[in-house]
Amino acid sequence: MRTDDKLYSITELAQEFDITTRTIRFYEDKQLLKPARRGNTRIYSGSDRIRLKLVLRGKRLGWPLDEIHEILQLYDQPGGEVQQLELMLSKISESRDALLVQREDIELALSEFDEIQIRCEQQLEILQKPKLHRSNQD
Amino acid sequence: MRTDDKLYSITELAQEFDITTRTIRFYEDKQLLKPARRGNTRIYSGSDRIRLKLVLRGKRLGWPLDEIHEILQLYDQPGGEVQQLELMLSKISESRDALLVQREDIELALSEFDEIQIRCEQQLEILQKPKLHRSNQD
DNA sequence: TGGTAAATTGACGTTATCGTAAAGGTCAAG
DNA sequence: CTTGACCTTTACGATAACGTCAATTTACCA
Structure with missing residues (x-):
């Protein structure tokens, strides 16, 4: 469970996935990513990186960002409420x-x-x- | 080869594919469709309808319209030039x-x-x- | 032949998805 | 301390893909 303690800077991720840092920050604006901060600087965890991967896959499938946002919520742990689970x-x-x-x-x-x-x-x-x-x- | 001599009005197509007439005219603006005219009124042939179907499929796959435009050209008869064919x-x-x-x-x-x-x-x-x-x- | 339903064009508005530029903060190396 | 490499926010711009509305024109039908 604790195998992804590697951290990433915004430029690292941008280079890995061939997008601009502006794009990554834009996704954060849209609530698709919520990286930690050291002071003012964004720090991305392994699961942040996975989320970004999911976002980009969704883009390749032509989904708009707000749909991607909904899909991402499916990946988060379900609340536990019956109604929540049925909605999911x-x-x-x-x-x-x-x-x-x-x-x-x-x-x-x-x-x-x-x-x-x-x-x-x-x-x-x-x-x-x-x-x-x-x-x-x- | 001559089985699709049925003709369609813009509203017929709009209803069949659940889009607006504005959308169909927009696609024509983008050179994706080139219906005939009777006077000022657009008349769509069977192959116009097929092209529209292809456009909508492309949309479901998330392609931008200008890419769809390129793909559509693949469906038209190849010019016959060797270079053309290899480009295709x-x-x-x-x-x-x-x-x-x-x-x-x-x-x-x-x-x-x-x-x-x-x-x-x-x-x-x-x-x-x-x-x-x-x-x-x- | 008049009336109305439908079709057309043009102009402008809107939303999504970023790009770009301005103006400045941080931090390690020299 | 200064320089340079990154990082930040804010704001304005740009493009794609339509929607909306208004003003006309056209088609069709009694």
């Missing part, structure tokens, strides 16, 4: 549904790309071997 | 790579949601059957 469960199933739609969309796009690619390659073959065609017709 | 092939493989990353992200998110859900349900069981616990301890 319904949010999870909602998010899962959206993910399944996305996965379906991806499969469709991938197979369409396959078709387009095949057509492209066939066309290329025709264009790149014109002499074979001529010699066949001799 | 490289764009396809680029897009495919992005899709694979997204699919990976989705799988990760799904399995994490599964874990969270299981923890939630366990917690709920504990909270909803307190008397069984007590009677066990008698």
Whole structure:
């Protein structure tokens, strides 16, 4: 449980994930991150880093930041109240549904790309071997 | 090949896909759609409708509109030039790579949601059957 | 032919997601 | 003590992706 006691500066994280420090501070503004402070300086723990990773994954999936904020709350320990837990469960199933739609969309796009690619390659073959065609017709 | 000679009005499409007509016109502004006109009124063909479907799928995948614009061009007939075809092939493989990353992200998110859900349900069981616990301890 | 429902354009507003610049604090090395 | 490398906050700007509203124009129907 105590394997991630490594700490990070804002520039370290920015470099690791190839984003700007401005972006990281912006996420903090939006309550997505809450790093500790030494004096005025932000210090990021291992779990802060994980949260940032989750944020970036959410971005890659096209979620807006406020949705990412909700999703992140799912990762925090559930309050323990029954209503809280049921709310969480319904949010999870909602998010899962959206993910399944996305996965379906991806499969469709991938197979369409396959078709387009095949057509492209066939066309290329025709264009790149014109002499074979001529010699066949001799 | 000639099975989609059905025509659509802008409101028909808006209702079918649950978007506003403003949105459809906006996409036209962005060159994503190019419907015919009867006088001043837009008329959408079957392939216009397919393009709109592709746009909306791209949106669900979180792509910005200008990327969607590029992807759409892949669906149009390739020019026939070798350079054109090779450019298309490289764009396809680029897009495919992005899709694979997204699919990976989705799988990760799904399995994490599964874990969270299981923890939630366990917690709920504990909270909803307190008397069984007590009677066990008698 | 009149009326009205629908379609169009244009201008401006809005929200999300940062970028950029200004103005300054901190801290270790020389 | 000063310099330079980071870090901070505040504020204003920029772009994408639409929404909203107003002013016209068009289409259709009795």
